[in-house]
Amino acid sequence: MAVSELPAWLASVKAEYVESRIRAGESRNESQANADASFNRFFPGGVPVEGHLIFRVCREDESVGYLWIGPQLDSGPDKWWVWDIEIYKQHQRHGYGREAMILAERTAKQLGASELGLNVFGYNTSARALYESLGYEPTSIRMAKAL
Known part of the structure; x- marks a missing residue:
């Protein structure tokens, strides 16, 4: 995934993560705190920590998903x-x-x-x-x- 795509991707993925944790039984506050801690740990300054890779999953030129x-x-x-x-x-x-x-x-x-x-x-x-x-x-x- 291009570095220029990361901010929008991070915002979207973090919001989805919060909702998944709520669906799995956490409160909104717990979910948000866990997401904040996780994303601050793995994306300090908005870029992935060393060794972490984010791929766009594509069919021809169309993005069909992502993988981290x-x-x-x-x-x-x-x-x-x-x-x-x-x-x-x-x-x-x-x-x-x-x-x-x-x-x-x-x-x-x-x-x-x-x-x-x-x-x-x-x-x-x-x-x-x-x-x-x-x-x-x-x-x-x-x-x-x-x-």
């Missing part, structure tokens, strides 16, 4: 993470998510990763199915019950 990958900052340079991936709604179910994940795996491996992890919100069953079909397995499960 990079090493986990606290786990060593060989433990990588899919920090965010989205295929825009109108382009889902055409194989772009699968191809983006294959790109993530290939790129991370070329850059020294021995593992690629990700988080998926429990309500996102279609994404979970895609990741499982690619060989990803749960490593922890956080559960909650509204009272």
